[in-house]
Amino acid sequence: MSYDLIIANGTVATATDTFSCDIGIRDGRIVALGHGLGGATETIDASGRLVLPGGIDSHVHISQPSGEGIVMADDFESGTRSAAFGGNTTVMPFCMQEKGVSLRETVKAYHGLADGKCHTDVSFHLVLSDPTEQVLGQDLPALIADGYTSFKVFMTYEGLALADYEMLQVMSVARETGALVMVHAENYDAIRFLTDRLERGGSIAPKFHGTSRPIPVEREATHRAISLAELIDVPVMIVHVSNREAMEEIARARSRGLKVYGETCPQYLVLTEKDMDGLNMEGAKYVCSPPPRDTASQQACWEGLQSGVFQTFSSDHCPFRYDDPAGKLNPKGRTSFRWVPNGIPGVETRLPILFSEGVGKGRISLNQFVALSATNHAQAYGLTSKGSIAIGMDADIAIWDPERELAISQSLLHHGSDYTPYEGIRVKGWPVTTIVRGRVVVRDGVLEGAPGEGRHIARERSRWALQPA
Ligand code: URP
Ligand code: ZN
Ligand code: ZN
Numbered sequence: 001m002s003y004d005l006i007i008a009n010g011t012v013a014t015a016t017d018t019f020s021c022d023i024g025i026r027d028g029r030i031v032a033l034g035h036g037l038g039g040a041t042e043t044i045d046a047s048g049r050l051v052l053p054g055g056i057d058s059h060v061h062i063s064q065p066s067g068e069g070i071v072m073a074d075d076f077e078s079g080t081r082s083a084a085f086g087g088n089t090t091v092m093p094f095c096m097q098e099k100g101v102s103l104r105e106t107v108k109a110y111h112g113l114a115d116g117k118c119h120t121d122v123s124f125h126l127v128l129s130d131p132t133e134q135v136l137g138q139d140l141p142a143l144i145a146d147g148y149t150s151f152k153v154f155m156t157y158e159g160l161a162l163a164d165y166e167m168l169q170v171m172s173v174a175r176e177t178g179a180l181v182m183v184h185a186e187n188y189d190a191i192r193f194l195t196d197r198l199e200r201g202g203s204i205a206p207k208f209h210g211t212s213r214p215i216p217v218e219r220e221a222t223h224r225a226i227s228l229a230e231l232i233d234v235p236v237m238i239v240h241v242s243n244r245e246a247m248e249e250i251a252r253a254r255s256r257g258l259k260v261y262g263e264t265c266p267q268y269l270v271l272t273e274k275d276m277d278g279l280n281m282e283g284a285k286y287v288c289s290p291p292p293r294d295t296a297s298q299q300a301c302w303e304g305l306q307s308g309v310f311q312t313f314s315s316d317h318c319p320f321r322y323d324d325p326a327g328k329l330n331p332k333g334r335t336s337f338r339w340v341p342n343g344i345p346g347v348e349t350r351l352p353i354l355f356s357e358g359v360g361k362g363r364i365s366l367n368q369f370v371a372l373s374a375t376n377h378a379q380a381y382g383l384t385s386k387g388s389i390a391i392g393m394d395a396d397i398a399i400w401d402p403e404r405e406l407a408i409s410q411s412l413l414h415h416g417s418d419y420t421p422y423e424g425i426r427v428k429g430w431p432v433t434t435i436v437r438g439r440v441v442v443r444d445g446v447l448e449g450a451p452g453e454g455r456h457i458a459r460e461r462s463r464w465a466l467q468p469a
Contacts, residue, residue, distance in 0.1 A: 010046030054089025059314035086348035087431025118454030147458025206283030244300035318343025
């Protein structure tokens, strides 16, 4: 039997096992695992390397409209290129509905931006901001049937926040259709009140972004989202969880038998609120929501990754430039933190940070790393051919040099931002070669793929959601 590609002599890890074997790939799929597989058009020698399922980043924002005059730093070409250099083979961005715009038109528009541009595979979630009768009764169920089997709802942000009544409405559709609901849990009115009060008192520097969204704002919304989901009896994923109190809400719900899942992100492991206290506007580089907290919260998030409060570890890549009129430094000529676009880049650094700080420092095993970075994302969101190394799966593979040591630096990265919030953080372990459906996209740190080779993946219903009757 002959193969298109053999990856030989590596140490392979899945979410459950670590073993030594060669991988035979044909027509984009893994077709053999073993030793002495025979001939191939190409063989990659992975001696001394780890051979892992390619990362799936189930929470990234690319080319989203972000308010008047503000432009996201990545389009689908640069965002997926950066993802590939960071060891990812699939990313899951959002088709974000704006108020008054049809959901169908929204999805069409995002495909117009993404199709033919991507280096990795992509699979869209939806964002619902305007749950009209048409959306609830027609467009959403039809899109879910077409493979957009998850959607995010926001409990904060002007123009995006849903009222509790609307949350219940969209959760009901998820229950009927088997979609997975992702929730951004922060209390909108509380943030507005605190922001107004801070501004009136002249507290406008970026560090007050954190003060305007303290832990109770997130804890209360997490509790409310879970309660609403309980009323409808529908599973829910609480995304970008930053602290112990919100985690406790998730853990308590789960101990009561509710299907509540959790996601955390690198910013809650290695950044703190102190990072937002830079000179002048430097702190704007770290403004994201929920905000980075303190070292006790970092410790809590590590415990959540170890204990299973969190199933997924995503980047929440939401890139803006800093020194740019369309970016974070001087948004629309206004100086208050209120106008700094929320979000930070991180799709390329998510996995090295988790590997180095997690596996390298003995906090999680290599198999937990695989589960948190790939396998659980595939299971949570119905990417049934992705997220593991097994016969029949897509040949989505990242080859890692576990000994490579470096300090993260903007100069090494491939995103469209002009900075990285992780500048200077030392890591050991780096993905050197990324293979998407058997095609080498990045080889030994050099881009080999062309935009357009990545494709959109329509998904099955999540195994973690309710199966529709
Ligand atoms: O600050 C953040 N996280 N921006 C991205 C949008 C979101 O809420 O996920
Ligand atoms: Zn969010
Ligand atoms: Zn996000």
